[in-house]
Amino acid sequence: MVATVDTDKNQRLALEHRIQSIPAVKLYKNGEVIDEFLGVQPESVIRVLLDRHIERESDRQRAAAAAALARGDVDAAERLLRQALAIDPDNQRLHPDLARVLVQRGRFEEAHEIIADLPAPRQLDEDIRALGIRIDFARVAHAAPEEAMLRQLIDADPGDCEARYQLSARLIMGGRFEPALEQLMEIVRRDRKYRDDGARKASVDVFTLLGAQDPLVRRYRALMSSALY
Structure with missing residues (x-):
């Protein structure tokens, strides 16, 4: 559901939700803010934000890959994530998962390439920037x-x-x-x-x-x- 609020007419609501400037867009799930952005943004940025939170069919394989990794089956985790990416290359939750698996296998260049496949706005997100940094440190530590x-x-x-x-x-x-x-x-x-x-x-x-x-x-x-x- 999409809703708009006139902050001039609903100042108390704006205060409760900490609206300090407009336009302000907040994404809610189960009554909690899970993401947000300020100012006018291009469609590409909005799509990246929504894609981070909309569950997809490929997320089932992502969950299976996480389970495989938890039991130490790195081969199965990589296979499942690659299959999921082949089916749904737009699921941007898959890329960092696969990159982390590749780091575990010592394949650092491949891990960076997987991250580089993400759209530019997603690459600027804190979690992806941090992952890139960790890949670089992992490469040094591995050698x-x-x-x-x-x-x-x-x-x-x-x-x-x-x-x-x-x-x-x-x-x-x-x-x-x-x-x-x-x-x-x-x-x-x-x-x-x-x-x-x-x-x-x-x-x-x-x-x-x-x-x-x-x-x-x-x-x-x-x-x-x-x-x-």
């Missing part, structure tokens, strides 16, 4: 030595920026963001030119994963500014 070996390399040569960078990727993939940021900060202090300012860029990617309000982001943004300037 890196074990954590214990990396720490031995750093102990032997504290200026080994490559070992620090690889260790940070392993830590990020394990959800240990603070020690990862410590490694990246140390690279920034020692060698800004490493990987073409790669440690600073990687830190910004970690900030994106954590979100602007995370205390670690506020702390390490300040430390980064001090190190740079």
Whole structure:
């Protein structure tokens, strides 16, 4: 159902639903806001928003793929997702699922290609941007030595920026963001030119994963500014 509200005549309702500017479009499910956008948007953007929430036949195969993945059957998960995409290439929930499966299999370029097939507006969504970042870190971690070996390399040569960078990727993939940021900060202090300012860029990617309000982001943004300037 689609409904429009005159906010001048329904100011109390506008206040309850936190309408601060118009046009404001909110998508509800079971009485809760599940998505929204502000301002006039092109049809392509609106279609992307709706497609994220309308259940499709291919979502059944998506659910079956998730079940297969939960029991450790990665082959079946990939097969089901590819079949679903072949039948319904417009279901944009399938692409990130398949990309995550490909990451588990160490096929990082394919994972990026799957994400690149999404429409441009969808690629700008936070979850897709975060997935792209995780794919990049996963690629580095996959090629890196074990954590214990990396720490031995750093102990032997504290200026080994490559070992620090690889260790940070392993830590990020394990959800240990603070020690990862410590490694990246140390690279920034020692060698800004490493990987073409790669440690600073990687830190910004970690900030994106954590979100602007995370205390670690506020702390390490300040430390980064001090190190740079």
